[in-house]
Amino acid sequence: MNDTAIEAVGLTKSYGGSPAVAGIDLRVPRGEVFSLLGPNGAGKSTTVEILEGFRRRDGGTVSVLGEDPGQAGRRWRSRIGIVWQRETMLPKVPVRDLVRHFAGYHPSAHDPDEVVERVGLAAKARALPDSLSGGQRRRLDVALGIVGRPELLFLDEPTTGFDPEARRSFWELIGDLARRGTTIVLTTHYLEEAEALADRVCVLAGGRVRALGAPADLGGRAAARATVSWTEDGGHREVRTREPTRVVAELAARFSGEVPGLGVHRPTLEEIYLSLVSGPAGSGTAGEGTA
Numbered sequence: 663m664n665d666t667a668i669e670a671v672g673l674t675k676s677y678g679g680s681p682a683v684a685g686i687d688l689r690v691p692r693g694e695v696f697s698l699l700g701p702n703g704a705g706k707s708t709t710v711e712i713l714e715g716f717r718r719r720d721g722g723t724v725s726v727l728g729e730d731p732g733q734a735g736r737r738w739r740s741r742i743g744i745v746w747q748r749e750t751m752l753p754k755v756p757v758r759d760l761v762r763h764f765a766g767y768h769p770s771a772h773d774p775d776e777v778v779e780r781v782g783l784a785a786k787a788r789a790l791p792d793s794l795s796g797g798q799r800r801r802l803d804v805a806l807g808i809v810g811r812p813e814l815l816f817l818d819e820p821t822t823g824f825d826p827e828a829r830r831s832f833w834e835l836i837g838d839l840a841r842r843g844t845t846i847v848l849t850t851h852y853l854e855e856a857e858a859l860a861d862r863v864c865v866l867a868g869g870r871v872r873a874l875g876a877p878a879d880l881g882g883r884a885a886a887r888a889t890v891s892w893t894e895d896g897g898h899r900e901v902r903t904r905e906p907t908r909v910v911a912e913l914a915a916r917f918s919g920e921v922p923g924l925g926v927h928r929p930t931l932e933e934i935y936l937s938l939v940s941g942p943a944g945s946g947t948a949g950e951g952t953a
């Protein structure tokens with residue numbers, strides 16, 4: 663089996679002459695959790711909808727699970743799961759029956775009751791979709807996206823409206839699917855979600871790839887200087903250093919033990935992300951290139 667789930671080369675799409683996707687190259691190996699980040703209007707949904715076969719591209723080549731999504735048929739579609747950004751219209755059918763119904767479309771679906779349980783809707787199994795809260799409704803969308811045991815799962819801002827506990831349990835669910843080999847494309851505005859789940863993140867801005875890499879390395883993050891801070895003589899002190907361990911060891915020796923107010927701060931993914939998307943299009947440097 664081909665070990666590439668998604669390959670796009672030179673992908674372009676314009677709306678009324680304005681480029682939304684301006685030449686993107688992507689390769690996502692099977693089994694990877696790949697996260698697309700970027701500000702509103704960056705081109706994430708357009709890219710993902712082309713990969714899902716719901717939007718026509720203007721240029722470039724695309725292969726998803728070995729087929730061109732623009733030409734692929736129902737069998738291909740049944741190998742893909744989608745959790746849309748916007749709520750989809752659902753019939754007035756209880757949660758459990760709806761998940762069972764969706765499972766019926768797929769030859770090797772998960773047990774629907776287990777899926778309802780996994781997304782935390784067991785107590786609402788008999789409820790109608792209309793009666794669910796926003797976060798519960800989102801969990802139902804997730805259940806419908808995963809029940810078919812997709813090889814490739816697209817999640818477009820899946821945890822919007824989730825409370826913190828629901829988000830954590832959703833992360834566990836996604837981690838579990840990933841460990842079982844599902845390839846996942848996650849679009850999110852939550853940097854901590856990308857950090858918790860993604861093997862690699864791709865930052866899009868202005869329809870182009872600004873940076874690509876593991877969350878820990880993105881934009882030179884791993885090599886970036888850390889800030890070591892402490893309190894001394896009643897005042898705040900800090901140094902920026904590439905060797906925070908050495909600085910902390912020196913401080914520990916100097917204070918003979920606990921260093922008052924000690925802190926070590928490395929750039930967060932959010933800080934790196936903001937520095938990547940704040941410049942003019944094309945100014946992103948670190949890690950730029952082919953995904």
Ligand SMILES: Nc1ncnc2c1ncn2[C@@H]1O[C@H](COP(=O)(O)OP(=O)(O)OP(=O)(O)O)[C@@H](O)[C@H]1O
Pocket residue numbers: 677678681682700701702703704705706707708709
């Ligand atoms: N159907 C459409 N018709 C015209 N312009 C569109 C259409 N869909 C998207 N666009 C434009 O294309 C650009 C990229 O939009 P897209 O929805 O792909 O961005 P996004 O990164 O998904 O944003 P968000 O984070 O807000 O969901 C935007 O400037 C948007 O206004």
